[in-house]
Amino acid sequence: MAKKKKVKAVLMQGNEAISYGALAAGVNFFGGYPITPSTEVAEIMARELPKRGGKFIQMEDEIASIASVVGASLAGAKAMTATSGPGFSLMQEGIGFAKMIEAPCVVVNVMRGGPSTGLPTDPSQSDIMQARWGSHGDAPAIALYPDSVLESYELTIRAVNLAEKYRTCVTLFSDACLGHMREPVVLPDLSQVKIIHRIQPTLPPEWYKHYPENPKYISPLASFGEGYRFHVTGLAHDAHGFPTTRPDEVARMMDNLRNKIVHHTDDLVQVEAIAMEDARIAIFAAGITARAAKKVVVALRAKGKKVGLLRPLTIWPFPDELVKQYLSDVKGIIVPELNQGQLSLELKRVLGHRKTRKIVEVQKNTGELITPQEIINAMKEVH
Amino acid sequence: MEKMYKEIRLSGSGGQGLITAGIILANAACIEGINVTQTQSYGAASRGGASRADVIVSSEDIYYPEAQYFDILLCLTQESCDKFVSNLKEGGSLIIDTTFVKNYPVVQADVYDLPFTQIASDKLGSVLPTNILSLAFTVRTSKVVSESALKEAIIKSMKPAYLDLNLNAMKLGFKLADSFLEVE
Numbered sequence: 258m259a260k261k262k263k264v265k266a267v268l269m270q271g272n273e274a275i276s277y278g279a280l281a282a283g284v285n286f287f288g289g290y291p292i293t294p295s296t297e298v299a300e301i302m303a304r305e306l307p308k309r310g311g312k313f314i315q316m317e318d319e320i321a322s323i324a325s326v327v328g329a330s331l332a333g334a335k336a337m338t339a340t341s342g343p344g345f346s347l348m349q350e351g352i353g354f355a356k357m358i359e360a361p362c363v364v365v366n367v368m369r370g371g372p373s374t375g376l377p378t379d380p381s382q383s384d385i386m387q388a389r390w391g392s393h394g395d396a397p398a399i400a401l402y403p404d405s406v407l408e409s410y411e412l413t414i415r416a417v418n419l420a421e422k423y424r425t426c427v428t429l430f431s432d433a434c435l436g437h438m439r440e441p442v443v444l445p446d447l448s449q450v451k452i453i454h455r456i457q458p459t460l461p462p463e464w465y466k467h468y469p470e471n472p473k474y475i476s477p478l479a480s481f482g483e484g485y486r487f488h489v490t491g492l493a494h495d496a497h498g499f500p501t502t503r504p505d506e507v508a509r510m511m512d513n514l515r516n517k518i519v520h521h522t523d524d525l526v527q528v529e530a531i532a533m534e535d536a537r538i539a540i541f542a543a544g545i546t547a548r549a550a551k552k553v554v555v556a557l558r559a560k561g562k563k564v565g566l567l568r569p570l571t572i573w574p575f576p577d578e579l580v581k582q583y584l585s586d587v588k589g590i591i592v593p594e595l596n597q598g599q600l601s602l603e604l605k606r607v608l609g610h611r612k613t614r615k616i617v618e619v620q621k622n623t624g625e626l627i628t629p630q631e632i633i634n635a636m637k638e639v640h
Numbered sequence: 641m642e643k644m645y646k647e648i649r650l651s652g653s654g655g656q657g658l659i660t661a662g663i664i665l666a667n668a669a670c671i672e673g674i675n676v677t678q679t680q681s682y683g684a685a686s687r688g689g690a691s692r693a694d695v696i697v698s699s700e701d702i703y704y705p706e707a708q709y710f711d712i713l714l715c716l717t718q719e720s721c722d723k724f725v726s727n728l729k730e731g732g733s734l735i736i737d738t739t740f741v742k743n744y745p746v747v748q749a750d751v752y753d754l755p756f757t758q759i760a761s762d763k764l765g766s767v768l769p770t771n772i773l774s775l776a777f778t779v780r781t782s783k784v785v786s787e788s789a790l791k792e793a794i795i796k797s798m799k800p801a802y803l804d805l806n807l808n809a810m811k812l813g814f815k816l817a818d819s820f821l822e823v824e
Binding site for chain 1 (some may be wrong): 654663667669670673675676677678679681682683685702703704705706708812
C-alpha cells in the first residue's frame with residue numbers, strides 16, 4: 258500500500274492563524290496599535306513582515322493606524338490592521354473613508370467586552386452592529402467571523418481577497434476566546450489557495466479614472482507613484498475623484514458603493530448548516546458561540562432530537578436568503594450571542610413574526626461564554 | 641482507537657505559569673496526534689489575580705472549548721481551589737499545592753496534595769518551575785499524554801536559558817508522582 262506522507266499538525270493560536278493567513282494572502286503592510294486581545298497579531302506581523310520585505314509600523318493610536326493602512330493601500334500595498342472594540346471605535350472614521358475612496362484593506366477586530374474599555378481579557382460579540390453601522394453615511398459592509406483556529410486562517414485570506422476584489426474595507430471578527438484559543442491545525446498547501454489581487458489599470462495614465470463610471474463594475478485601481486494621477490477625497494466625488502455635488506454624479510458614486518456589495522451576495526455570503534435537513538429546532542450562532550451550539554447539536558442528535566445549526570461565516574452582508582431558506586419553517590430558533598441581541602435583531606428583520614415559530618434569545622455579556630447547557634435550557638421554551 | 645475525552649483545568653494566580661503549562665500540555669497532545677483545544681482566562685494584570693488554562697483532549701472532535709466538569713483539576717492557590725473544586729468530576733483527580741491551599745473539601749476523587757511551590761524552592765532553588773513540576777506530576781499520575789511528548793513540548797516551549805531548570809523540574813515531578821503513588 259502506498260503510504261501517504263502524513264502532514265503534521267501544529268498547535269496554533271487563533272491570533273497566530275490570523276497573522277499567517279494575512280501573510281499567505283500577501284499582506285505586506287501592517288499599521289497598528291497593540292490592544293488586548295488582538296496584540297499577538299501585531300507582534301507576529303512585526304516579526305514576520307520585515308523578513309518578507311513588508312512594512313510594519315506601530316502608530317501612536319488607532320486613528321493614525323487606520324490612516325496608515327489606507328495610505329499604504331493607495332500606494333499599492335495589501336494593508337491591514339488589528340484591534341479590539343475601543344480601537345475599532347476610534348477607527349470608524351478611517352474605515353468610512355476607506356470605503357468612500359474604495360481603498361482595499363482589512364481591519365481585524367478581536368472582540369472583547371464593552372462598552373468603553375470594558376473587559377479587556379474576556380470575549381464578547383458586541384461589535385457585530387458596529388461593523389455594519391459604525392461609520393456615518395450609507396455604505397454596506399463586509400464582515401466575516403470564523404469559529405476555529407483553522408477557519409481564522411482561511412477567513413483571513415478570504416477577507417484580504419474580498420477587500421482587493423471589491424475595493425473596500427473588510428472587517429474580520431474574532432473574539433478574546435477564539436483569538437487566544439489553541440488548536441492543532443494543518444495549514445493548506447499554499448499552491449492550492451486562491452489569492453486575489455486588485456485589478457490594475459491597463460489604459461494609459463491619461464485615460465485612467467479612479468472610480469467606475471458604470472455603477473455595475475468595480476474599476477481597476479492604480480497605485481500612487483506609478484504615473485497614474487488621481488484625486489482622493491472623502492467628499493462625494495466624480496469618476497476622477499474630484500469633489501462634486503451634481504446629483505447624477507453623486508448617485509453614480511452611491512450606487513456603486515452599494516451595488517458592488519448587494520449585487521454580489523452570492524459571492525460574499527457563506528454559511529455552515531449542520532443537521533438542518535429535518536431540524537425542528539435550529540440554533541443560529543456565529544463565532545465562538547457556535548462551538549457550544551455544535552456540541553449541543555451532536556449531543557441532542559445522538560438522542561434522536563431534531564436539532565440543527567445554521568452558522569453565518571459572513572456576518573455582513575447578512576445572509577438574508579439562506580436564513581429564509583433554512584429557518585422559515587422550523588418550530589423554534591435559539592439565538593445565543595455574547596451581546597444584547599445584535600444577531601437576533603437581524604434574524605427577526607429577515608424572518609418577521611410567525612405565530613408557529615418561536616425565537617428564543619440567549620444573551621450574555623459578562624465576559625463568559627454561553628455554555629451548551631444554557632442553549633439546551635433555552636430549547637425548553639419552544640413548545 | 642479507544643474513545644477518550646478529558647477536561648483538565650490548571651488554575652492559580654497570574655504569574656504562576658499556568659497558561660504556559662496549559663500550552664505545553666496542549667502541545668504535547670498535538671505532538672501525539674490527539675485532538676486538543678486550549679483556552680485561557682486571566683485578568684488584566686500580568687501578575688496576581690485569578691488565572692487558569694483549560695485543556696481538553698479527545699479522540700473525537702472538540703466543540704465547546706472550555707473545561708466545565710474536570711477530570712483533572714490542578715489548584716495552586718486557595719482561591720482557585722475554592723472556586724473550582726465543586727466542578728470536579730467524581731472519580732477525577734484533584735492536585736493541590738499545599739504551600740497555598742490550606743483548606744479543601746472531601747471529594748469523591750483522587751487527591752494529590754503536595755507543597756509543590758515549597759518543593760520547587762527547596763529542591764530546584766527557584767519557585768519559577770512550579771508549573772512544570774506540577775504539570776509533570778499531573779502527567780505521570782494521569783497519563784493524559786505520554787511523557788516523551790511532554791518532554792518534547794517543554795523543549796519546544798522553553799527559552800534555552802530556562803530549559804535545564806525546567807527539565808529538572810519535570811524529572812522531579814515524575815519522581816514525586818512515583819513516591820506519592822508508592823505510599824498510596
